[in-house]
Amino acid sequence: MRIIQTKNYEEMSVLAAGLLGAQVLLKPGCVLGLATGSSPVGAYDRLAAECGEGRLDFSQVRTVNLDEYCGLQPDDPQSYRYFMDKHLFSRVNIPQGNTHLPNGLAEDIQAESQRYEDLIDSLGGVDMQLLGIGHNGHIGFNEPAPDFPRRVHRVQLTESTIQANSRLFQRIEDVPTQAVTMGIGTIMKARKILLIAGADKAGILETALSGPITPQVPASVLQLHPDVTVIACKG
Ligand code: GLP
Numbered sequence: 118m119r120i121i122q123t124k125n126y127e128e129m130s131v132l133a134a135g136l137l138g139a140q141v142l143l144k145p146g147c148v149l150g151l152a153t154g155s156s157p158v159g160a161y162d163r164l165a166a167e168c169g170e171g172r173l174d175f176s177q178v179r180t181v182n183l184d185e186y187c188g189l190q191p192d193d194p195q196s197y198r199y200f201m202d203k204h205l206f207s208r209v210n211i212p213q214g215n216t217h218l219p220n221g222l223a224e225d226i227q228a229e230s231q232r233y234e235d236l237i238d239s240l241g242g243v244d245m246q247l248l249g250i251g252h253n254g255h256i257g258f259n260e261p262a263p264d265f266p267r268r269v270h271r272v273q274l275t276e277s278t279i280q281a282n283s284r285l286f287q288r289i290e291d292v293p294t295q296a297v298t299m300g301i302g303t304i305m306k307a308r309k310i311l312l313i314a315g316a317d318k319a320g321i322l323e324t325a326l327s328g329p330i331t332p333q334v335p336a337s338v339l340q341l342h343p344d345v346t347v348i349a350c351k352g
Pocket of ligand 1: 248249257
């Protein structure tokens with residue numbers, strides 16, 4: 118595991134975009150696993166700028182996002198589909214059909230979970246998976262649990278995650294209580310993992326990366342992955 122500390126968010130974003138951009142340059146048809154939240158926004162801005170300046174080409178890239186809320190329409194500004202369109206997809210030359218998120222509106226979430234897991238496999242697996250980390254150590258929406266979930270599945274969000282994510286909603290009652298997420302097994306299948314974390318995550322990052330490996334701290338499983346880069350900002 119490589120751990121890089123940066124002095125601020127901007128430097129973290131520059132480095133993260135550099136690694137994601139390098140992946141696209143090395144393998145133009147790569148599969149990127151993408152994340153939402155405030156951590157990746159700066160990296161997406163830079164990728165969009167590089168594409169706009171003709172230095173990166175997303176025309177053959179395929180993307181799979183980690184997760185999506187249940188019950189939100191794709192054009193709902195709080196949905197992760199909306200977030201991704203706004204922060205990245207609409208700003209680079211990626212065909213919309215190459216971008217994938219779980220369908221949180223599916224009537225049969227179990228079938229949808231299977232479809233999404235199979236889709237990732239049929240694309241050839243994820244070349245580079247971008248991750249943020251929740252204050253309780255969640256990755257994707259894999260909350261602390263008795264076991265590491267292996268596959269894409271529906272989750273009940275914890276009170277602390279609902280609380281944390283409510284900052285992006287008008288009222289806490291509007292935050293969905295369920296989501297569909299890649300499982301820990303799905304994430305661990307990615308060939309490379311890039312975890313980015315703001316200064317507010319220093320405590321949980323330390324616990325996850327050097328504490329015991331336990332499903333109570335889902336990100337701790339990354340200690341077992343052969344190719345993880347962590348970019349953590351100090352300020
Ligand atoms: C959400 C997402 C996670 C993300 C986390 C941290 O819960 N499902 O994938 O890592 O938020 O978000 P932020 O980067 O805003 O702290």
